[in-house]
Structures are given as structure tokens and as C-alpha cells.
Amino acid sequence: xxxxxxxxxxxxxxxxxxxxxxxxxxxxxxxxxxxxxxxxxxxxxxxxxxxxxxxxxxxxxxxxxxxxxxxxxxxxxxxxxxxxxxxxxxxxxxxxxxxxxxxxxxxxxxxxxxxxxxxxxxxxxxxxxxxxxxxxxxxxxxxxxxxxxxxxxxxxxxxxxxxxxxxxxxxxxxxxxxxxxxxxxxxxxxxxxxxxxxxxxxxxxxxxxxxxxxxxxxxxxxxxxxxxxxxxxxxxxxxxxxxxxxxxxxxxxxxxxxxxxxxxxxxxxxxxxxxxxxxxxxxxxxxxxxxxxxxxxxxxxxxxxxxxxxxxxxxxxxxxxxxxxxxxxxxxxxxxxxxxxxxxxxxxxxxxxxxxxxxxxxxxxxxxxxxxxxxxxxxxxxxxxxxxxxxxxxxxxxxxxxxxxxxxxxxxxxxxxxxxxxxxxxxxxxxxxxxxxxxxxxxxxxxxxxxxxxxxxxxxxxxxxxxxxxxxxxxxxxxxxxxxxxxxxxxxxxxxxxxxxxxxxxxxxxxxxxxxxxxxxxxxxxxxxxxxxxxxxxxxxxxxxxxxxxxxxxxxxxxxxxxxxxxxxxxxxxxxxxxxxxxxxxxxxxxxxxxxxxxxxxxxxxxxxxxxxxxxxxxxxxxxxxxxxxxxxxxxxxxxxxxxxxxxxxxxxxxxxxxxxxxxxxxxxxxxxxxxxxxxxxxxxxxxxxxxxxxxxxxxxxxxxxxxxxxxxxxxxxxxxxxxxxxxxxxxxxxxxxxxxxxxxxxxxxxxxxxxxxxxxxxxxxxxxxxxxxxxxxxxxxxxxxxxxxxxxxxxxxxxxxxxxxxxxxxxxxxxxxxxxxxxxxxxxxxxxxxxxxxxxxxxxxxxxxxxxxxxxxxxxxxxxxxxxxxxxxxxxxxxxx
Numbered sequence: 001x002x003x004x005x006x007x008x009x010x011x012x013x014x015x016x017x018x019x020x021x022x023x024x025x026x027x028x029x030x031x032x033x034x035x036x037x038x039x040x041x042x043x044x045x046x047x048x049x050x051x052x053x054x055x056x057x058x059x060x061x062x063x064x065x066x067x068x069x070x071x072x073x074x075x076x077x078x079x080x081x082x083x084x085x086x087x088x089x090x091x092x093x094x095x096x097x098x099x100x101x102x103x104x105x106x107x108x109x110x111x112x113x114x115x116x117x118x119x120x121x122x123x124x125x126x127x128x129x130x131x132x133x134x135x136x137x138x139x140x141x142x143x144x145x146x147x148x149x150x151x152x153x154x155x156x157x158x159x160x161x162x163x164x165x166x167x168x169x170x171x172x173x174x175x176x177x178x179x180x181x182x183x184x185x186x187x188x189x190x191x192x193x194x195x196x197x198x199x200x201x202x203x204x205x206x207x208x209x210x211x212x213x214x215x216x217x218x219x220x221x222x223x224x225x226x227x228x229x230x231x232x233x234x235x236x237x238x239x240x241x242x243x244x245x246x247x248x249x250x251x252x253x254x255x256x257x258x259x260x261x262x263x264x265x266x267x268x269x270x271x272x273x274x275x276x277x278x279x280x281x282x283x284x285x286x287x288x289x290x291x292x293x294x295x296x297x298x299x300x301x302x303x304x305x306x307x308x309x310x311x312x313x314x315x316x317x318x319x320x321x322x323x324x325x326x327x328x329x330x331x332x333x334x335x336x337x338x339x340x341x342x343x344x345x346x347x348x349x350x351x352x353x354x355x356x357x358x359x360x361x362x363x364x365x366x367x368x369x370x371x372x373x374x375x376x377x378x379x380x381x382x383x384x385x386x387x388x389x390x391x392x393x394x395x396x397x398x399x400x401x402x403x404x405x406x407x408x409x410x411x412x413x414x415x416x417x418x419x420x421x422x423x424x425x426x427x428x429x430x431x432x433x434x435x436x437x438x439x440x441x442x443x444x445x446x447x448x449x450x451x452x453x454x455x456x457x458x459x460x461x462x463x464x465x466x467x468x469x470x471x472x473x474x475x476x477x478x479x480x481x482x483x484x485x486x487x488x489x490x491x492x493x494x495x496x497x498x499x500x501x502x503x504x505x506x507x508x509x510x511x512x513x514x515x516x517x518x519x520x521x522x523x524x525x526x527x528x529x530x531x532x533x534x535x536x537x538x539x540x541x542x543x544x545x546x547x548x549x550x551x552x553x554x555x556x557x558x559x560x561x562x563x564x565x566x567x568x569x570x571x572x573x574x575x576x577x578x579x580x581x582x583x584x585x586x587x588x589x590x591x592x593x594x595x596x597x598x599x600x601x602x603x604x605x606x607x608x609x610x611x612x613x614x615x616x617x618x619x620x621x622x623x624x625x626x627x628x629x630x631x632x633x634x635x636x637x638x639x640x641x642x643x644x645x646x647x648x649x650x651x652x653x654x655x656x657x658x659x660x661x662x663x664x665x666x667x668x669x670x671x672x673x674x675x676x677x678x679x680x681x682x683x684x685x686x687x688x689x690x691x692x693x694x695x696x697x698x699x700x701x702x703x704x705x706x707x708x709x710x711x712x713x714x715x716x717x718x719x720x721x722x723x724x725x726x727x728x729x730x731x732x733x734x735x736x737x738x739x740x741x742x743x744x745x746x747x748x749x750x751x752x753x754x755x756x757x758x759x760x761x762x763x764x765x766x767x768x769x770x771x772x773x774x775x776x777x778x779x780x781x782x783x784x785x786x787x788x789x790x791x792x793x794x795x796x797x798x799x800x801x802x803x804x805x806x807x808x809x810x811x812x813x814x815x816x817x818x819x820x821x822x823x824x825x826x827x828x829x830x831x832x833x834x835x836x837x838x839x840x841x842x843x844x845x846x847x848x849x850x851x852x853x854x855x856x857x858x859x860x861x862x863x864x865x866x867x868x869x870x871x872x873x874x875x876x877x878x879x880x881x882x
Contacts, residue, residue, distance in 0.1 A: 003035045007067040008060030015104060023056075024048060026287035031057040033283065034158065034230055035064070039252060041164070041233040041245040044287035046420025047428065050234045053285075054160045055080070055097060058132075059104070061157065074107045077155030080132040081183075083140060083176055084162045086390075087114045090134045091374065093162070097132055108132060113139045116367050137167070137175040138553040141472075144179060145479045145549055150186040156229060159183065161248060164233035165413070168244050169460035171554035171772065174469045177495040180231065181251035182477070185491045187229055236420070237413040239459035239630075241284055247462045249282045250496040291430060293419045293452065297445040298323075298435045299652045305659050306853040306877045307439035316435050317346045320404055323433055324354070327401040329377065330384045333418050334406050335625065337362040337388055338617050343406065344386045344592045357383040360592040363390045365572040369591060386592075391421065403430070407437040408444045408721070410692075411628035412451045413458045438854060439656055440722065442649040447634035449647075456630045462496055467509060467809040468773035469554055470498065474513055474537070475774055476552060478529045479545045482538035485510055508809050512773075513537075519805035520797075526775065547777060556768040562604045563590055571595065571607065578618050579605050588616040626692035627721040629827055635690045635722075636669035660850045664843040671839045674739070675852055676732065685732045686852040688723035691831050696724040698756065698823045699831070705755030706742050707733060718859030725855045739840045745832045752825065758818055765822070766814040767794035773810055847880055 003009050009031070016023060023031075027049060030042055034057035044050045058080045063070040084090055090112045101108045111130035113122070115138065125133070129152055135143070143149055159180060167173035233248045235241070298319050324330045324347070332347075334340040344360045359373045359382050370390070376382045380399045385391070403422045409415040419432040434445040470492065477483040489506050492498045511517055514537070516526030528544050529537050539545050561579050563571040572591050582588065582597045587610045589595070594615045595607040627635075642650055642657045643666065650657075660666050667673040667688060675686040687703070689696065696719040704715045704726055710733050718725045726732065734742060752758065770776040776793050801808040819825045848856060857873060 003032050003060075006035070006060070006064050007070075008063035011063050011070075011104065012056055012060055024053075024287060024289065026285050026289070027053040027056070029285050030054060030232075031060055033285065034058065034061060034232075037228065037230055038282065039229075039231040039249055040283040040285055041235060041241065041248065042285050042287075043235050043238075043241055045289055045291035046236050046417065047291065047423065047430070048287060048289055050236070051093060051096060051162070052100075054158070054232050054234060055082075055100070055132075058158045058160075059100070059106075062108075062131075071105045072107060075128055076108075076131050078129040078131065078133055078152060079108075079155060079157050081140075081153075081156055081159045082132060082134045082162060083160065083179075084134055084136060085166045085172060086163070087116055087136065089162065090114055090136070091371065093134050095378075097134075110134070113143075115139070137172045137179065138555075140179045141175055141476050141552045142549065144182060145476045145552065147481055149480055153183050153186055156183065156187070158230045158232065161231075161233045163235070164244060164248055165235040165238035165460060168238070168247060168462060171463060171466055171469050173247070174463050174466050174495075174497045175473070175554060177247070177251060177497050178469070178473045178492070180248075181491040181495050182488075184229060184251050184494075185487070237416045237457050239413075239457040240461075241286070243462065244460070245282065245284050247496040250499070251491070251494045252282070253494050291420065292423075293416070293430045293432065295419070295445070295449055295452075296431075296433050297442060297649050298433055299442070299648065300436070300439070303652055303656055304439050304877070305656050305850055306848070306880055307656070307850065314342065314346055317343070317350055320406070320433075320435060321347060321351045321354075323402065323404055324358075324384045325351075329380060329382065329399045330402050330404060331391060331400055331418075331421050332384060332386045332404045332406060333391075333409075334386060334388055335408075335410070337364055339406075340386050340388050341589045341592065341617050345589065347384070347386065348592075354383065359385050361385050361387040361390055363388065364574060365591045366570045368570075369572070401431065403432040404435055405432055406435045408441050408627070408631075409448075410625040410631065410721070411458050412448060412456055412630050412634075413628075415448050416452065416457070439653060440850075440854065442653055443635060443638050443642075444631065446645070446647045446649040447631060447638045450638065451630060451634045456634065458628045458630050464497055465501060465505075465813070466497060467505075467813050468769045470501075470509055471512060471773045471810075472548075472552065472554075474509065475528055475539060475548050478513070478537050478539040479548055482532070482536040484535055485537060505809060510537075512809070517805060517808060519800050519808065528774070548774065551771070551774070551778065554772050556771045561600070563595070563607055564604050566598055566606050566608050574605065574618055582616075586616065587612040587614070588618060590618065626694045626824075627690070628692070629830075632690045632692060632721075633669075636667075639666055640668040642666045656850045663847065663849045664845045664851070665841050667841060670837075671841050672743070672835050673841050673843065673851070674734070675843050675845055675849060676734070677845050677848060677852065679848070682727050682729045683732050684852070684856075685726040685728075685734060686723055686849075686855060687725075688851060689831055689835070690722050691827065692721050692824075693719050694822065694824050695828050695831060696720070698752065698825075698828050700724040700726060701755040702748070702751050703742060705751060710738070716859070718855055720855050720858050723851065723855055725852070725859060727859070734842075736842065739842065740836065743832055743835045743840070745829055745836070748829060748832065749825075752819070752823060756823070758815065761818045761822060762811075762814040763795055763798050765817050766798045766810070769810050769814050769817070770794050770797060775810070848876070853880075 013023070026042065026044055030053040033040060034054070042050050042053050044053070062076075062079060066073050082093065084093065094110045094112050097110045101110065109130035109132075111121075111125050111133045113125065113133055114136040117139070143152060146152070161167065161176060167176055231249055231252060233245065235244060238244055298316055300316060320332065324332075332343065334343050340360060340362050344358070347358060348355055359376065361370055361373045373382070373385060377385060377399065400422045403418055405415065405418055409418065415432075419430045422432065423430040434448070436442050436445065474483065474488070477488065485506075493501060508517070513529040514527065514531060515521055516523055520526040528539055528541070528548075530540050531537055539548065561575075562573055565571065571593065574590060579597070579600065584598060586597045587594055588597065594610045594612055596610040596612070598606045598608060600606070638645075638650065641647070643654070643661065645651065657666050664675055665673055673688045675684075677684045677686070687699070689699065697717070700717045700719055704717065707713060707726075713728055713730060713732070715726045715728050718727070767776065771778055775797055798811070798814075801811040805811070860872065
């Protein structure tokens with residue numbers, strides 16, 4: 001019987017027809033694959049119903065399994081597990097699901113479980129799980145820390161991982177991989193034990209053997225309620241779709257007979273029947289739909305020939321207000337929380353009549369305020385919301401007519417994602433305005449347009465061998481029902497992240513959680529897991545178990561303090577290091593309000609409202625994102641056309657490019673421009689690879705080291721996304737004779753180690769790894785340890801490992817993460833290889849140029865207040881313009 005002849009398909013298509021909606025082909029195909037129990041990845045543009053492709057497929061399956069009582073059947077257990085990376089997504093997805101369930105007259109319950117879910121709701125879920133549960137990766141691991149988690153998943157049929165592109169390449173994505181491996185493993189054990197049947201009848205078993213042959217739609221197949229899990233990723237913008245699918249679906253291989261059946265950890269691996277159908281081939285379902293995106297650059301009336309970052313943006317706030325007034329609802333995306341606070345205040349300063357019609361949304365604002373903003377967007381009570389990445393993902397704000405992107409989004413995928421927040425319906429055009437924060441960002445606008453035409457979307461590289469996450473995961477299982485290492489090792493190896501873990505590394509991980517590892521054997525605090533006579537690893541100490549549950553997760557940020565009015569009511573959270581610098585009476589901005597700091601009481605910053613006109617804007621860690629490699633490549637290509645292009649952005653920048661060409665040179669994509677300039681500050685060397693600030697920081701250190709081998713010399717270093725500066729008090733020996741040699745890949749790894757204090761960088765990276773791996777306790781709620789105390793604890797353990805356990809897995813991981821993420825070693829090597837085949841252009845301008853000016857300004861920021869910096873820059877611009 002074909003899918004379209006089933007009861008479920010009939011019910012859903014009639015319902016859609018009543019709403020005058022016709023399903024897209026990719027949705028039909030997803031329903032078909034779900035019907036036969038297959039797994040895969042759905043890829044479609046924002047606003048075309050990716051969510052419904054999986055959710056309605058789950059409903060169709062449920063109706064098919066219960067055709068006579070699908071409306072009245074209650075308490076069916078967890079049928080659909082919906083994993084989402086963002087809390088803000090949970091409420092929105094639940095709202096959409098509940099609307100469907102209500103209109104179909106079904107009795108399904110939709111639950112949400114994340115850090116905002118209150119204790120009463122958690123207890124209700126524990127007594128009776130909803131049929132669909134929307135959950136974050138952290139809360140999913142908290143479920144695995146319960147004693148009876150296997151029963152929670154006993155009826156589970158479908159796992160959907162929403163916005164998989166956002167999780168892939170992060171440790172939260174690794175958490176998802178591990179959780180899926182355990183759920184699949186627990187279902188397999190249930191099937192093997194006979195508690196759940198594999199097929200409901202002989203005929204169904206026959207159907208199962210025929211699934212996956214040439215034409216799936218011609219197969220007669222009704223799934224059993226207790227069939228193997230279908231696993232689906234949902235993704236919009238990502239370059240490496242095939243790999244994204246492989247990473248997500250890798251844990252399913254554990255249930256396949258093709259997987260190795262070797263004994264590990266001293267146990268014989270059971271030779272049991274598989275719990276997935278080996279004939280099914282996981283697929284990518286890609287929507288052949290085009291989302292029309294209209295990009296319009298906001299061109300300043302006057303182009304600064306000597307631009308500097310951040311300055312121009314606020315000067316264009318009036319144009320932003322005009323866009324807000326001209327549209328029903330607008331999202332204004334700002335890259336950092338600190339700048340979003342400033343923009344919110346600036347818009348109200350220009351247009352006080354918008355008070356009450358404009359709101360602010362970012363991750364440090366109190367939950368109640370954020371939820372109010374999201375609801376107000378849905379109900380069109382707000383005309384504009386100034387926001388950060390907190391509203392990046394698939395929240396369905398249909399009333400949003402347009403988006404303003406302030407400053408570079410630093411990547412093509414992020415820009416597409418944000419553009420898709422507007423026109424969030426099929427057939428609607430997504431409208432986005434690009435508002436530059438300095439003149440040269442207009443080149444990025446032109447590059448973004450070109451990249452989108454060519455569909456140059458960034459890839460997300462999956463994380464490999466994250467031992468800190470694995471240690472946390474094993475302790476999570478040990479807090480719950482406990483685990484047998486042989487069984488869990490087989491599951492862990494089935495994930496993409498740990499496919500290459502060796503037996504020796506696995507034994508080291510077990511040694512760490514049981515004994516503390518070689519270096520910490522004498523300290524009971526690190527002996528968390530006990531091995532029972534039955535061979536099961538458990539955490540029996542209640543205090544350790546409680547501490548572990550409180551710190552499940554991989555998002556490690558600076559310790560945060562709640563901000564609360566003396567009169568009552570929370571405002572949000574802010575970093576402890578920022579609060580520690582405030583004196584009573586100081587005024588700062590949070591959640592769009594000016595607040596006077598009063599005191600700290602019980603790890604809470606008490607404040608009162610202030611009418612002061614000036615306030616300190618907080619800065620949060622991790623505010624600056626590096627330029628992506630794809631956008632960097634498109635930038636270099638755009639410079640080929642800088643002096644002749646018809647692009648509106650490049651035409652507007654022609655005076656700047658003409659001056660750059662007159663004073664120095666405008667490089668094309670096959671050239672590397674190097675400028676050497678002498679000023680009263682000393683001798684400057686400016687290099688422009690256009691590879692992002694992280695690569696430039698590493699390259700600047702390596703170049704400084706290599707030059708210092710030629711002659712004794714010291715440098716100060718500055719960088720931005722376009723280039724970097726070396727400044728010295730003596731002439732810098734770089735010329736035609738040694739330029740290519742200085743940018744060689746030869747001995748690159750060794751030179752990185754010598755030029756950068758990699759030990760100190762690894763020490764700082766180790767703090768986060770130590771927290772995730774449970775070696776460093778950050779404190780109980782309301783009693784978090786200070787940042788300096790955490791770093792001190794991390795440094796102490798780092799030194800102990802370095803001296804007494806230099807083969808320690810977490811120590812090795814900290815150095816690897818420095819190389820792969822902070823130094824971007826692969827991208828750095830690729831850049832140097834590109835330079836070796838390019839032409840190096842050496843110029844000696846008589847003064848600072850338009851290209852080097854923003855780098856020079858960045859070097860001055862560290863030592864000057866914003867007011868003094870602006871005054872100094874204006875004087876420099878006036879002198880250079882003479």
C-alpha cells in the first residue's frame with residue numbers, strides 16, 4: 001500500500017487542503033521516507049516548512065499506527081524527540097505543533113524542556129512524558145542522568161535535530177552525537193531483551209525485508225509502533241551537506257550488522273539481531289526551491305577615505321530609523337551584545353516616539369523580558385527589535401517585513417540565515433539592508449551578493465576526539481543507571497567524533513573518571529566513579545552526583561552575575577569581571593535601561609533606575625567573530641573590480657580606491673600587498689591577506705619571529721579582518737629578496753610553537769576543557785567562583801599534568817584546540833600556500849593609506865578611552881587629508 005493510500009496521509013492532506021496549502025515535493029518525499037522508517041537530512045531554504053516536513057511525517061505515522069483512535073489516544077509515551085540549539089526556538093516550535101494538534105483534534109501533548117523549564121513541569125513530564133518533547137542538548141543529557149531514562153525512550157520513534165548546521169562543528173553537536181548513540185543503544189537492548197517486538201506480524205516482517213528497494217512508494221508497509229528510531233537532521237544553510245548527514249547519522253551504524261562485532265573493555269560484544277533495517281540507505285532530501293532575497297546596501301552620504309571600525313554605523317542610525325518607520329516590523333541585527341545596547345539607546349534618542357514600539361533582545365536579558373519580546377513580535381505589537389544572534393535561528397516571526405544587518409556578518413551563511421528572518425513564508429521575498437560600520441565594509445556587501453549568487457555557503461567542520469565532553473558524558477551515565485564500559489565503548493565508537501578513539505585512550509578516560517588519572521591519584525575529589533561487583537560504573541556519592549548534574553553542558557563562559565532592582569525584579573545577567581570594576585553610583589546599560597550600580601549582595605548586583613544621560617556599555621566575552629574563508633575569498637575577488645565595477649557599493653567607494661591606488665596599490669586576488677610606512681610612532685609594516693583576525697594574529701606573530709631571526713628586533717602587533725600591522729622602533733628588514741621566504745610554509749608548525757606562547761594559550765584553553773571535563777568546579781548557583789579563581793585552579797592542574805602526566809588526554813586536547821581553532825592552523829597553511837603562488841607587491845607610501853588606517857586605529861584602542869580615541873582619529877584624518 002502506497003503512502004498516499006494510508007489513513008495518515010489522507011488526514012493530513014485533507015487538513016492542508018482545507019487551509020488552502022499544498023505540500024512541497026521535498027515534504028512529500030520526507031513523509032515517504034519516514035513512512036518506511038528511513039533516516040536522513042532535510043535541506044531547504046528558510047520559510048518553506050522544513051519543520052513540517054518531519055513533524056507532519058511523525059503525525060502521519062502515528063495516525064497510520066492508530067487509524068481508529070488516533071484522535072482519542074492519550075499518554076502514548078514519547079513519540080517524537082525534537083532537539084533544538086536555542087531556547088527561543090522551543091516555544092515557537094511548540095506553538096506551531098500545538099496549532100496542528102488542535103486543528104486535527106488529536107490528544108497529543110507537546111512539551112518543552114530546557115534551562116527555563118520549571119521544576120513542576122519537569123515533574124509532570126517525569127510522571128507522563130508528552131508525545132513530542134522539544135529539548136536542548138544540555139537538557140537531553142540531564143534526562144540521561146535519570147535512573148529510568150531507558151523507559152522514557154522506550155516508545156520513541158523519531159528524533160529530529162533542528163538547525164543541525166548550527167550544532168555541527170561545536171561541542172554541543174558532540175553532545176547530540178553521544179546522546180543519540182545512547183538512545184539507539186538503549187532501544188537495541190530493549191529489542192534484544194524481547195521487551196519490545198521487532199515486527200508486529202509475519203507479513204510486516206516480510207514488508208521490512210523489501211523496504212529500500214527501487215521504488216519505496218510501491219512498498220506495502222505499515223510500521224510497528226516499536227520499530228527502530230528514524231533520525232532526521234533539519235538544516236538550511238551549510239556547505240558540506242553530505243558530511244553533515246554522515247556526522248549526524250553515524251550512531252545508527254551501531255545497530256547495523258555491518259558494524260564491527262568485536263569485544264571491548266574485557267566484555268564479549270553480543271551477537272544480536274540489528275535494530276535498524278540494513279537495506280535502508282539514509283538520504284539527503286534537498287528542496288529544489290529558491291528563496292528570493294533582496295539585498296540593499298545603505299550608502300553613506302559621504303565616504304570616509306580613512307575609515308575606522310564601528311564609527312560609521314551609529315552615524316547611519318537615522319537611515320536605520322527611516323527603514324524602521326517604512327516597514328511594519330523590522331529586526332535590527334547587531335553582532336555584539338554591547339553594541340546592541342548602544343544601538344537601542346541611539347534609535348530612541350533619534351526617535352523618542354518609538355518608545356514602547358521598539359525592544360531589545362540578547363542572551364543576557366532576563367528570560368521573562370525575552371519571552372515578552374518574542375510574543376510581541378508574533379502579535380505585531382512591536383515595530384522593531386534590536387537583537388543579536390539570539391534571534392538568528394528558525395524562529396517563525398512572520399510579521400517581520402525586513403531585516404537590517406549592522407556591520408559585517410563575517411560569513412555568507414550567517415547573512416543568509418538573518419535575511420531569512422524576513423518574508424518567512426513560501427513565495428515571500430526576504431528583504432535585508434546592509435548597514436556598514438565603516439566604509440570598507442561596503443566591499444563585503446558586494447562580496448556577499450556575489451557569494452550568494454554563486455551559492456558559496458561555508459562548511460562546518462565536525463569536532464573530533466573531544467575527550468572533555470566524553471568524560472562528562474560517562475559521568476552523566478554513571479549518575480543515572482550506570483554503564484558497562486564495553487557496551488558504551490561500542491556505542492561511543494559509532495559516533496563520528498570518536499570513530500578513531502583507541503583502546504588505550506578509552507582506558508585513559510576510564511582511569512580518569514575512576515582514579516583521577518596518573519597525576520591526581522592521591523585526591524579523592526577526582527575519584528568520582530566506582531566500579532561495582534557487577535562491573536557497572538556508577539557515581540554513588542550524592543554530593544558528586546548533584547554537582548555533576550548542575551554542570552552538564554559545554555557552553556563555558558565567564559562567571560555571570562544576576563542584575564536585580566533593589567525594589568525587586570530581575571533585569572538580566574552580566575559578567576562578574578565587569579561588575580567587579582564598578583563603583584557604587586556608576587551607571588551602566590543593560591536591557592536598554594540605564595542602571596545605577598548600588599552593591600553586590602549574595603552574588604547579585606543590586607541596581608536602581610537612573611536618568612543619567614551617559615552610561616557605561618558592558619562588553620561581553622566572545623564578541624568579535626572572524627571573517628569566514630569564503631567571504632575572505634570573495635573580498636579578494638572583488639578588489640579585482642575595485643576601480644572599474646558597476647556595483648553600487650564599489651562605485652560609492654571609488655574615491656577611497658583612487659586614493660589607495662595613488663598612495664599605494666589596490667591588490668587583486670592574486671596579489672599580496674605589503675606596505676612599509678615610517679611615522680613619528682616608528683616603522684610600520686602592514687600586510688593584507690584578507691583572511692580574518694585569528695589567522696592574522698597568528699601570521700603576525702610568526703612573521704615577527706622570522707624577522708627577528710634576521711636581526712634582533714621587537715614589535716607591537718595589531719590586526720583586523722583585512723590585515724595586520726607590525727610596528728618597531730627600527731627599520732624592518734623585509735624586501736624583494738626575502739619576502740617569499742618569510743611567508744613560507746616551511747617549518748610552519750615549529751615556528752608557530754616558537755613565535756606564539758602556545759603554552760599560555762593552551763593554559764587558558766584548558767580552563768574551559770577542565771570545566772567541561774569536571775576537573776574544575778565553578779561553584780553552586782548563586783555562589784559561582786570568580787574568574788581569576790577558576791583560572792588559578794585551571795593553571796594549577798595544567799602545571800601538574802605538564803610535569804607529571806604529559807600524555808594526559810585533556811592536556812593534549814588543549815594544545816590541539818589552540819592550533820585548530822585559535823590559530824586556525826589549516827587555514828593559515830592554505831593562506832601561505834596561496835601567497836607562494838601569488839605576486840607580492842611591496843609599497844613604501846609616504847603616509848598612512850585608506851587600507852592601513854583602520855588597522856592603525858585598532859592598535860590605538862587598547863590604550864585610549866573612546867572619547868580620546870575619537871578626538872585623536874579626527875586629528876589624524878584632518879592631517880592625512882591635507
